[in-house]
Amino acid sequence: MGTSAYLSEIKEALAFIERYDPGEHTGRPPRLYTETVKQLNKYGVLAASFADSEDSELAIAAISLKNELAAFRIKHMPAWRKNWAVTLKDKGIEARAFGRKNRSLDVIGGQFADYSAILKIRQTIGAAVEILRFSRINFRQYHGAEEYDYFALGAPPDEVL
Numbered sequence: 001m002g003t004s005a006y007l008s009e010i011k012e013a014l015a016f017i018e019r020y021d022p023g024e025h026t027g028r029p030p031r032l033y034t035e036t037v038k039q040l041n042k043y044g045v046l047a048a049s050f051a052d053s054e055d056s057e058l059a060i061a062a063i064s065l066k067n068e069l070a071a072f073r074i075k076h077m078p079a080w081r082k083n084w085a086v087t088l089k090d091k092g093i094e095a096r097a098f099g100r101k102n103r104s105l106d107v108i109g110g111q112f113a114d115y116s117a118i119l120k121i122r123q124t125i126g127a128a129v130e131i132l133r134f135s136r137i138n139f140r141q142y143h144g145a146e147e148y149d150y151f152a153l154g155a156p157p158d159e160v161l
Contacts, residue, residue, distance in 0.1 A: 003053075003055050006046070006050060007058055007061055009046055010047070010050070010058070010062060010064075010065050011061065013043040013047075014061075014065055014068060016043070017072050020076075022079065031128075033128070033132060034131045034132065036080075037080070037131050037132060038131065040073065041161075044066070044069055045161075046065070047062045047065040047066040048062075048066065051066055066161060069161055070159040073158040077102075078097075078102040078103075079102075080132060081097040081102040081134060082096075082097040084097070084128065084132055088107075088125065091124070093109075093121065093124070094108045094109055095107045095108065096108075099136075101158065103133065103135040104134065104135065104137070105136070106140055107139050107140070108140045108141075108142065108143055108145075109140075110142065112139040112140065112141050112148075112149065113141055115149075118149060121139070122137070122151070133155040133156065134153055134155060135153055135154070135155045136151065137150065137153065138150045
C-alpha cells in the first residue's frame with residue numbers, strides 16, 4: 001500500500017472522530033461500545049505506525065491522528081464505560097461503573113457468594129471489560145456490601161493508544 005493510501009486512511013480516521021455523535025450509542029446493545037473501541041484501536045495502530053515516517057505529510061497526519069485519538073478517548077471513554085455497564089441488564093447482570101473516569105465496575109448479585117458464579121461472569125464480560133479499559137471489577141452480593149471480591153485489571157489510561 002502506498003503513502004497516499006495510508007494518508008487516506010488517516011484522513012478517514014480523523015473524519016470519523018470529527019463526525020462522531022455520542023448519542024448514537026445511547027440505548028444500543030453493549031457490543032457497539034466495544035466495536036467502536038476496536039475501531040479506535042485500529043486507528044491508533046495506524047497513527048503509531050507512521051508518526052515517525054520520513055514522509056513529512058504522512059508523519060504530520062499520523063501525529064495529528066494520535067493526538068485526536070487520545071483526546072477523543074479521554075472525552076468519551078468514561079461515558080461509554082458507564083453506559084455499557086447499564087446495558088448489562090439486558091444480559092441479566094446488574095452492574096454500575098463508578099470512580100475516577102468510571103474505571104471501576106461493580107457487579108452485584110447474591111450468586112457471588114459462589115466463586116464459580118464470579119468466574120462465569122468474568123468469562124461473559126471479560127473481553128469487553130478489557131477493551132473498555134476498566135481498571136478494577138468488584139463482585140458484591142448486594143448493594144452496599146462492605147465485603148466483596150475484586151480484581152485489579154491493570155488497564156492502560158484512556159489516552160494511551
